Amino acid sequence: xxxxVASTNPVKIECTRLGFEQVFPNVELTLSGVxxxxxxxxQPMSDDETLQGALNRATNAQLAEPNADFWVGIEGGVADHQxxxxxxxxxxxxxxxxxxKGRTATFILPDEVAKLVxxxxxxxxxxxIVFGRQNSKQANSSVGxxxxxxxxxxxFYVPAVILALIxxxxxxxxxxxxx
Numbered sequence: 254x255x256x257x258v259a260s261t262n263p264v265k266i267e268c269t270r271l272g273f274e275q276v277f278p279n280v281e282l283t284l285s286g287v288x289x290x291x292x293x294x295x296q297p298m299s300d301d302e303t304l305q306g307a308l309n310r311a312t313n314a315q316l317a318e319p320n321a322d323f324w325v326g327i328e329g330g331v332a333d334h335q336x337x338x339x340x341x342x343x344x345x346x347x348x349x350x351x352x353x354k355g356r357t358a359t360f361i362l363p364d365e366v367a368k369l370v371x372x373x374x375x376x377x378x379x380x381x382i383v384f385g386r387q388n389s390k391q392a393n394s395s396v397g398x399x400x401x402x403x404x405x406x407x408x409f410y411v412p413a414v415i416l417a418l419i420x421x422x423x424x425x426x427x428x429x430x431x432x
Contacts, residue, residue, distance in 0.1 A: 254280050257321040259310035261286040264392070265327045268407045272414025273323075276422055289313035291328055296375045300341075303330025304354070307343040315347060323348055325417075327410060329394075331362065331370060338367035340376065340395055344413040346421070351428065355416025357409055360396065 256273060258266045266286045273282055290313060291297075291306035310326030318324070329342040339359045346353040362370070369379035380389045384398050394406040420428035 254282050255321040256284045256323045257314045257318040258286045259289050259314035259326040261288050264406045268410035269325050269414055271411045276415060276418045287314050287317045289317055297330035299332050303328050304343045307345040311345040311347040338362045342410060344417040346417040351420045353417040353420040355413040357413045
């Protein structure tokens, strides 16, 4: 099974591998990453914008690498809710004929980070400033930093990958199909 992840970020490739391995335990997987645009802001600021970024990434990965079985788009985002900045990610898994979507759990960012994000910083850069890190978005990111790596970015994303695979796990049911 050939899977193209719409990112070269090792975290996004690894969480995709782990999710697909759980869903398809007896299938040989080949994963690769391709850098493609999301078509949304560098830091998506709503649920809808974040989902659109994941959808765009999956579609752009298919355009860039058309000879795969699956294309996976993962987009992290934040959304203001009652004065708090909530953090989450959307995962889109696309095949030639099906599309699956899954979303991570949500957690609240601390005010120190939220303030910088609201000022226009990308979340990873805001984390690096507040926590004195470098390139944390390709390592444990906000969720890992805030949970002291009880959850890592990889472990946080894996359930969303699995949820996005539901249309492929349950092929006898009807989900959104690509025409």
